[in-house]
Amino acid sequence: MPRESHLFDVCVVGSGAGGAPAAHALAKRGLDVVLVDRGPDYDRRALNKDELSVCRMPLFRPGNEKGMREIWYGDGPPVYGDHLWPAVCVGGGTMIMSGFFFRMHKRDFRPVSHFGSVRGATHQDWPMTLDDLTPFYDEAERTIGISGSPSKTNVPLAPLKAHPVSALIDRASRNRGLHAIVTPRAVLSEERDNRGPCSYSGLCGSYPCLTGAKGNVKETYIRKALETGRLTLRPGQYIYRLETRGDRITGAFFFGTNNAAGVIRARIFILACGSIETARLLLNSHSLDHPNGLANRSGQVGKNLTFTIPCEVTGFFNKGLFPAPAEAKSPFVQRTIDNLQVLDDPRLDYQRGGMVVMLFPHPNPIQRMMTLSYEGTRRVFGSALKKKVRDYFSYLHLMSDSFIEFLPNARTFVTLAKSARDYWGIPAAGIHVVPHEENLKAVSVMAQRIIELYREMGAAGIEVNPSPFTAGELQHGTCRSGNDPKTSVLDPLCRSHEIKNLYITDGSFMPSGIPVPSTFTIMANSLRVAGHIARNG
Amino acid sequence: MKKRTFLGLLASAALFRLFIPPRKVQALFNHLKTPVLTDHEIASASIIAEHIYPADDEPGARSLGIETFILTQCRSGYFRTYVHAIKKLTSFLDNHAQKNGARDFIAMNARSQAHALHMAAANNTIVPPRISEAWNALVDMTITGCFAAPMHGGNRHAQAWRLMGDSLDKEWFDA
Numbered sequence A: 001m002p003r004e005s006h007l008f009d010v011c012v013v014g015s016g017a018g019g020a021p022a023a024h025a026l027a028k029r030g031l032d033v034v035l036v037d038r039g040p041d042y043d044r045r046a047l048n049k050d051e052l053s054v055c056r057m058p059l060f061r062p063g064n065e066k067g068m069r070e071i072w073y074g075d076g077p078p079v080y081g082d083h084l085w086p087a088v089c090v091g092g093g094t095m096i097m098s099g100f101f102f103r104m105h106k107r108d109f110r111p112v113s114h115f116g117s118v119r120g121a122t123h124q125d126w127p128m129t130l131d132d133l134t135p136f137y138d139e140a141e142r143t144i145g146i147s148g149s150p151s152k153t154n155v156p157l158a159p160l161k162a163h164p165v166s167a168l169i170d171r172a173s174r175n176r177g178l179h180a181i182v183t184p185r186a187v188l189s190e191e192r193d194n195r196g197p198c199s200y201s202g203l204c205g206s207y208p209c210l211t212g213a214k215g216n217v218k219e220t221y222i223r224k225a226l227e228t229g230r231l232t233l234r235p236g237q238y239i240y241r242l243e244t245r246g247d248r249i250t251g252a253f254f255f256g257t258n259n260a261a262g263v264i265r266a267r268i269f270i271l272a273c274g275s276i277e278t279a280r281l282l283l284n285s286h287s288l289d290h291p292n293g294l295a296n297r298s299g300q301v302g303k304n305l306t307f308t309i310p311c312e313v314t315g316f317f318n319k320g321l322f323p324a325p326a327e328a329k330s331p332f333v334q335r336t337i338d339n340l341q342v343l344d345d346p347r348l349d350y351q352r353g354g355m356v357v358m359l360f361p362h363p364n365p366i367q368r369m370m371t372l373s374y375e376g377t378r379r380v381f382g383s384a385l386k387k388k389v390r391d392y393f394s395y396l397h398l399m400s401d402s403f404i405e406f407l408p409n410a411r412t413f414v415t416l417a418k419s420a421r422d423y424w425g426i427p428a429a430g431i432h433v434v435p436h437e438e439n440l441k442a443v444s445v446m447a448q449r450i451i452e453l454y455r456e457m458g459a460a461g462i463e464v465n466p467s468p469f470t471a472g473e474l475q476h477g478t479c480r481s482g483n484d485p486k487t488s489v490l491d492p493l494c495r496s497h498e499i500k501n502l503y504i505t506d507g508s509f510m511p512s513g514i515p516v517p518s519t520f521t522i523m524a525n526s527l528r529v530a531g532h533i534a535r536n537g
Numbered sequence B: 001m002k003k004r005t006f007l008g009l010l011a012s013a014a015l016f017r018l019f020i021p022p023r024k025v026q027a028l029f030n031h032l033k034t035p036v037l038t039d040h041e042i043a044s045a046s047i048i049a050e051h052i053y054p055a056d057d058e059p060g061a062r063s064l065g066i067e068t069f070i071l072t073q074c075r076s077g078y079f080r081t082y083v084h085a086i087k088k089l090t091s092f093l094d095n096h097a098q099k100n101g102a103r104d105f106i107a108m109n110a111r112s113q114a115h116a117l118h119m120a121a122a123n124n125t126i127v128p129p130r131i132s133e134a135w136n137a138l139v140d141m142t143i144t145g146c147f148a149a150p151m152h153g154g155n156r157h158a159q160a161w162r163l164m165g166d167s168l169d170k171e172w173f174d175a
Helices: A020-028 A051-056 A113-114 A132-146 A167-174 A218-227 A275-284 A365-372 A383-392 A437-457 A521-537 B002-018 B023-031 B039-053 B064-078 B081-098 B110-121 B129-147 B158-166 B171-175
Strands: A006-015 A033-034 A071-072 A079-081 A180-182 A231-234 A239-247 A248-255 A259-269 A313-317 A336-338 A356-360 A396-405 A415-419 A426-431 A461-464 A501-505
Touching: A006 A020, A020 A033, A020 A218, A020 A231, A033 A218, A033 A259, A051 A365, A051 B110, A071 A415, A079 A167, A132 A218, A132 A521, A167 A180, A167 A336, A167 A437, A218 A231, A239 A275, A259 A275, A259 A521, A275 A415, A275 A426, A313 A437, A336 A437, A356 A437, A365 A383, A365 B129, A365 B158, A383 B158, A396 A437, A437 A461, B039 B064, B039 B081, B039 B110, B039 B129, B064 B081, B064 B129, B081 B110, B081 B129, B110 B129, B129 B158
Parallel strands: A006 A033, A006 A259, A033 A231, A071 A426, A259 A501
Antiparallel strands: A071 A079, A180 A336, A239 A248, A248 A259, A313 A396, A313 A461, A336 A356, A356 A396, A415 A426
């Protein structure tokens, strides 16, 4: 194995929302930074909006062999394959995000103090406050560009154009006691910083942006970091093990393209591989000194995994009530119901809901046909399938996508898989997902409120997707932060209690789920941690 | 086996392991193992696809070009791994046809073919799970072939998207 003699100041593993902002902040301050990602580095000019290559097949996914995982949903049998991955490429999940960028509320940092503890849930108050993050939210917003942001600190960017259905939602929300706000989007409404404005193509979430309007970290932080001349970007290198001496990491072993292998040396290591992969890397880096995995003296690595609990409700509307998305000037609904984050329902012990983003279903024809071809586990085919498709498309559809706070619990965690290894023979992640009972109750309360909204809007039919299982784009927990080394993996500044030169800046640090999409918060925290590293080394 | 022979074999294996990375060996075997669809299997798969997505006022799978899609995608495209599924399903259907007095699945009349496919689609104890999996794979492939962008070989002139009416703007997909 070739030994690398170069010693970087900082090695950042993972170039998504958690890694790239830190890499830029540190490179800007003159540190010698290497940013490593297991995925390829796509040039936006080489990408397209083809559903088959972008959404259905492994352009942004690792493939079953390389991205093998063993997943246990509830009490069902394990599922094997490359599931629950955000995009695997330089820029990570931000490359194909929808870009709903909300800030957390003050109370979200104190879930236990504010909403109480719940039996079977392991959530904790955060060891930081909104005040700690606010300057970094502002900084991230300036770099990314958020259209329709409610922030008063930054120069506002006009909201994206909204589809006419937004007026209907505003009116119905008022009548049903709901509060609809303009959805802040990390998508430019006007040209800025060598990035074009949104083209309103309708193929936004799950697709790469071809104009550069989407505020992915590749177009923003990574580009700017490369301009400093202090960043070395290394795509296609998969870090599978961290080597330690005492309480310090000395090297990161990787497999590169064509089965090449090597090691990266650095003074400081920042992990931002996503909560699942970060935990897996730490667990796979066990040694005589760290028999339970790296930074795992507390036994908390892999525990407290959270996602967001989805609550998809689709309304069927007669044609003519509003224009079809493809016929309007904008395919974006641009409305979010923001007063369902705190619920007041006697059926709930934990009065916690989440943001509800209104949108049109993704227009992906293959995905829609796949969904329609299922009736339970059976496949519909022949003329029955065609009839079902015609019936479905005789209506217009509006969808709500909720981001309910996921309660961490003892049955949702990451460990090493019992019987699955990846392409290189490294133990795969074993992922166990069981949503807390309170979350399931919250889903039905939230769904009811959305059903009322749709009825007020004149829906001809309503369908609730009953699955509480997430697609996995938003991952948190697994290396929670806290003041006590016995119960947490990281200190409040996201440095390992145990390994002195290890920081973690993806969503792993979060000690509870949050009721908004987490990408913006992960970016802000990444900048906060980078600031600390730059000051203190 | 003599001790010397055994040690010799062990040493050869170690040398082989040393000089040829195991992944490359596996890749070589995988390459050799990769099966190719026969004309009969492609024709059968195309008929199955037509049953899954039949013609009516709008074109069905065959006139949308599903055969071209299967040919190109199973040879070098996204669906290379589906070759096994097609082979399993067509072989199962041919066996079923022969038990019922026909030469093979293709030789059966449309009604008998539909009956056989309903049997393969049924998630019950008569049909082995591997056939149910193969059936699901064929349904996935047919839907993908019909509704993917025309550049992949199916969905001729983007005619399949017409079924979705005004929910799609074809220009979005050309962006």
